[in-house]
Amino acid sequence: MGAPDAIHLVELGPGRGTLMADALRAARLMPAFLEAAQVHLVETSPALRERQKAALPGITPHWHDRLEDVPPGPAIILANEFLDALPISQFVRGREGWHERRVGLGPDGGLVFGVDPRPAPLGAALARRLPEPHPEGAVLEHLESGIPALLAARLAAQGGAALIIDYGPARPGLGDTLQAVRAHVYSDPLAEPGEADLTAHVDFTALARAARAAGAAAYGPLRQGDFLVRLGIVQRAERLQQNTNASQRKAITAALTRLAGMGTTDMGALFKVLCLSDPALGTPPGFAPEEAFSEPDA
């Protein structure tokens, strides 16, 4: 990035602050970078802001409710399991076409899903980009948020890169992926509104497309395991295992497998990594030039 004098190090939805704490610890190898970096945390939860403060002693982060509030300037932006928490809309394939799935009140006053009988032009337009078949009853999901386009426009205009890590398929498709987890147990998304963690899979192709349209380059998505192996996670784990006892070695191997294992149910395969960047920056570390996103039919 040409070593700018000031750079924003931004995390969207930092949760407990662990990733930012780790990133800052790793960045100690580059004192000039730390000197230039100002930490910004985009977080809406007051309780989590407190956790982040505790995880980052000696740092004075700036908290924001929205990405728009982060001051202008070159930025490195991290978003791990953030986009899957943003609102989506769903469309259901009917006999004649697509309809929006909506939430209403059931006979007993509780929340229920229903289907709007009016045709949904947005659903139909989105479906045209997805591989057939589209059987009756199929569900299509769409991320409502303007954050990806905003992020991309910012990077293209002001410089920098964003690393997005989330749960989702490498290729777009149909399917209802909305889920609710409350106290580590799956629950009905409408049962206790506001009490459960609602998520949906991230459509990386739609993200990359929105980013390209806003003027940024997009690389990936890659499987998290592939990305971490390319960045040297195996060598790093081996290095950490030197001069440790058997139980520490076992713990490091377990952590490595958890993050980078690529069996069908492992995080290394289920999580994907997408990089959005200022096109002037070239290919980001961990990606290959041919992994720049382009439309298959372009």
Ligand SMILES: C[S@@+](CC[C@H](N)C(=O)[O-])C[C@H]1O[C@@H](n2cnc3c(N)ncnc32)[C@H](O)[C@@H]1O
């Ligand atoms: C599932 S957690 C991920 C936490 C962390 N990045 C991690 O990987 O463990 C989602 C985070 O995004 C925050 N969040 C959710 N929606 C948000 C929004 N619209 N704006 C800002 N933060 C949001 C949550 O409070 C939480 O910190």
